[in-house]
Amino acid sequence: MADVTLMKTPAETALVQAFESAKTSLPGQAESRAQAFEQFNQRGLPHRRVEEFKYTDLRAMMREVAPFASTPSSEEAQAALAGAKALAGVAALQVPFVNGHFVREAVDFHKLPENVEIVPLAEALADGHEWLARLSPVPWSNDNPVYQLNTSFMADGVMIRIAGPVETPVHLRFVTSATSAVATATRILVVVEEGASATLLETHESTDGANHQPNDVVEMIAGDRTNVQHVRVNAEGDKALALSTLAAKIGGEAVFNSINVTAGSATSRHQVFTILDGENTNLRVNGATMLKGTQHADSTLVVEHAAPHCESRELFKTVIDNEATGVFQGKIIVPHHAQKTDGRMMSAALLLEEGGSMNNKPELEIFADDVQCAHGATCGQLDEDLLFYLRARGLPKKEAESLLVQAFLGEALEFVENETVREALVGTVEGWLRARS
Amino acid sequence: MLEIKNLVVQIEDKRILNGLNLTVNKGEIAAIMGPNGSGKSTLSYVIAGKEDYEVLDGEILLDGENVLEMEPDQRAAAGVFLAFQYPLEIPGVASMTFLKATLNAQRKARGEVELTTPDFIKRVNAVATQLEIPKDMLKRALNVGFSGGEKKRMEILQMALLQPSFCILDETDSGLDIDALRVVSEGVNALRSPDRAFLVITHYQRLLNYIVPDTVHVMHSGRIVKSGGKDLALELEANGYADYRDSEAA
Numbered sequence: 001m002a003d004v005t006l007m008k009t010p011a012e013t014a015l016v017q018a019f020e021s022a023k024t025s026l027p028g029q030a031e032s033r034a035q036a037f038e039q040f041n042q043r044g045l046p047h048r049r050v051e052e053f054k055y056t057d058l059r060a061m062m063r064e065v066a067p068f069a070s071t072p073s074s075e076e077a078q079a080a081l082a083g084a085k086a087l088a089g090v091a092a093l094q095v096p097f098v099n100g101h102f103v104r105e106a107v108d109f110h111k112l113p114e115n116v117e118i119v120p121l122a123e124a125l126a127d128g129h130e131w132l133a134r135l136s137p138v139p140w141s142n143d144n145p146v147y148q149l150n151t152s153f154m155a156d157g158v159m160i161r162i163a164g165p166v167e168t169p170v171h172l173r174f175v176t177s178a179t180s181a182v183a184t185a186t187r188i189l190v191v192v193e194e195g196a197s198a199t200l201l202e203t204h205e206s207t208d209g210a211n212h213q214p215n216d217v218v219e220m221i222a223g224d225r226t227n228v229q230h231v232r233v234n235a236e237g238d239k240a241l242a243l244s245t246l247a248a249k250i251g252g253e254a255v256f257n258s259i260n261v262t263a264g265s266a267t268s269r270h271q272v273f274t275i276l277d278g279e280n281t282n283l284r285v286n287g288a289t290m291l292k293g294t295q296h297a298d299s300t301l302v303v304e305h306a307a308p309h310c311e312s313r314e315l316f317k318t319v320i321d322n323e324a325t326g327v328f329q330g331k332i333i334v335p336h337h338a339q340k341t342d343g344r345m346m347s348a349a350l351l352l353e354e355g356g357s358m359n360n361k362p363e364l365e366i367f368a369d370d371v372q373c374a375h376g377a378t379c380g381q382l383d384e385d386l387l388f389y390l391r392a393r394g395l396p397k398k399e400a401e402s403l404l405v406q407a408f409l410g411e412a413l414e415f416v417e418n419e420t421v422r423e424a425l426v427g428t429v430e431g432w433l434r435a436r437s
Numbered sequence: 438m439l440e441i442k443n444l445v446v447q448i449e450d451k452r453i454l455n456g457l458n459l460t461v462n463k464g465e466i467a468a469i470m471g472p473n474g475s476g477k478s479t480l481s482y483v484i485a486g487k488e489d490y491e492v493l494d495g496e497i498l499l500d501g502e503n504v505l506e507m508e509p510d511q512r513a514a515a516g517v518f519l520a521f522q523y524p525l526e527i528p529g530v531a532s533m534t535f536l537k538a539t540l541n542a543q544r545k546a547r548g549e550v551e552l553t554t555p556d557f558i559k560r561v562n563a564v565a566t567q568l569e570i571p572k573d574m575l576k577r578a579l580n581v582g583f584s585g586g587e588k589k590r591m592e593i594l595q596m597a598l599l600q601p602s603f604c605i606l607d608e609t610d611s612g613l614d615i616d617a618l619r620v621v622s623e624g625v626n627a628l629r630s631p632d633r634a635f636l637v638i639t640h641y642q643r644l645l646n647y648i649v650p651d652t653v654h655v656m657h658s659g660r661i662v663k664s665g666g667k668d669l670a671l672e673l674e675a676n677g678y679a680d681y682r683d684s685e686a687a
Contacts (some may be wrong), residue, residue: 395542403530407578421597
């Protein structure tokens with residue numbers, strides 16, 4: 001049998017070089033970085049023959065590797081933040097990042113809301129802070145190549161501890177203002193202590209026209225009886241290749257809601273990895289994705305019901321215009337001890353024109369025998385009869401279409417409790433629809 | 438007001454209207470009666486502008502303008518209103534949002550200023566009270582979970598709000614109990630005006646006891662085969678459509 005040597009793509013070779021040259025200057029964790037990169041490098045960029053990346057062939061999509069962004073000057077950072085628009089009208093504690101670096105001076109550490117502690121990650125990594133032991137709360141995320149790349153290259157971020165109820169939302173604001181393409185790798189850890197509650201906003205925006213390559217990981221450990229509301233907005237620039245992961249371990253009797261709203265990026269993949277680690281917890285993961293042109297967006301979700309008596313609801317809505325491509329991969333895992341699990345996963349796509357495509361892959365892996373699990377996936381067009389009804393009442397075609405698209409996406413947004421945030425998300429949908437007509 | 442001349446329409450190669458002629462004058466209520474499959478609903482859809490139908494010949498003039506050249510929303514802005522036989526449910530769109538969007542779209546198309554929210558709410562409430570529509574119904578998604586009677590009342594509410602000049606009621610009496618029929622009919626009668634015409638499509642004479650027509654037309658095989666006054670409806674109720682079937686065969 002002939003030896004088979006896998007050829008490295010230029011991007012893979014560039015990643016090896018980038019890691020070699022960066023590893024001594026990246027803060028701390030040399031061993032785990034090297035280990036993660038070694039694991040990544042053994043298999044290289046995932047491609048269509050790797051099941052989890054069947055519909056998002058990163059080897060084909062990532063042709064080049066952008067240089068990692070350097071720390072911006074404080075003038076650059078200020079200018080970038082002044083121009084930031086995502087969820088701008090929402091009163092929140094701002095925790096900003098520019099070009100993947102935490103803007104420390106924008107946070108008044110002496111006036112943080114009660115029950116909030118923030119530790120800058122770069123320093124923590126360099127000093128070996130004790131909270132670092134809590135990184136990677138979802139063990140199997142370490143097998144994921146996107147996560148491995150983040151672990152290898154993570155340069156900055158924050159660790160946040162929520163010790164009790166926090167009213168003010170905490171807004172992780174990521175802005176990339178570089179005009180030429182840059183890569184960024186940030187890591188956020190949020191520890192929500194037992195009985196605490198918080199609203200976490202996360203927005204990502206970057207300059208149009210540059211092939212930015214952000215790879216962001218947010219990890220959460222939510223203790224027993226916590227309530228976490230997480231809203232993420234992808235408003236990246238039109239050429240960005242945006243990779244992101246939310247990895248969360250959630251305790252018992254907790255409520256955890258997360259929604260990702262995507263309208264930005266040329267290509268994006270948002271991965272949600274969750275473990276329900278205590279009984280009677282209620283998880284909701286939603287997605288609202290709006291795509292046009294040749295955009296490609298992948299929502300990948302794995303929910304492990306590691307404890308009995310938990311309920312999970314996943315609702316992903318995708319609107320596809322022109323020749324864009326949507327991907328939904330969702331998996332619910334129920335080990336044999338997780339009896340009385342109640343899981344429901346739904347992906348619905350609306351294709352506005354011929355030429356768009358949607359790939360749905362719902363999966364259930366159930367080993368327990370007393371559970372209720374269901375999944376569904378639909379792809380369709382706008383209903384002609386509904387359109388006629390609206391037009392017969394005087395709405396021009398585009399307005400009638402917009403109203404139906406808003407109604408379609410609205411279902412995924414309606415659980416967002418914070419009214420200002422929900423209205424801002426509805427505004428995002430309206431803006432996308434206006435740009436269409 | 439409305440003039441239909443030699444209208445020939447088919448759907449998927451099946452001829453539905455065969456040279457239909459009809460004139461409805463300003464201020465008139467014209468009833469169209471006819472057996473199942475005679476083309477009554479097709480006529481209403483073609484006037485409103487549904488795309489599935491192919492118009493092979495003829496014209497439909499509204500105040501002298503050919504509506505066949507207009508988009509459905511342009512026809513609505515020009516004054517055409519179709520009260521649907523089966524009003525559609527629109528999940529996720531609150532009735533109030535829908536009403537405001539349609540009213541303002543029509544005003545905009547006619548070059549009028551859009552209504553302010555308080556003005557709009559005042560108008561809706563006035564009409565809703567008259568049609569015995571509870572306020573919480575207006576907060577719900579349009580027609581979702583509404584009973585048959587509620588859906589029909591919602592159609593009349595839209596008609597009252599949009600103030601069209603030419604109203605088509607497509608079997609508005611179907612699925613209505615006697616109380617709902619009374620409420621709906623009163624709503625329609627309140628809109629009677631010298632500037633407004635109605636085309637009332639129905640199977641049964643019963644509706645015409647409540648909405649008394651000026652003219653009655655019998656439709657059969659895609660044509661108007663007989664026209665007369667309101668007594669024609671009573672005659673049909675007594676004798677059925679058998680006479681017209683015979684005349685068709687002959």
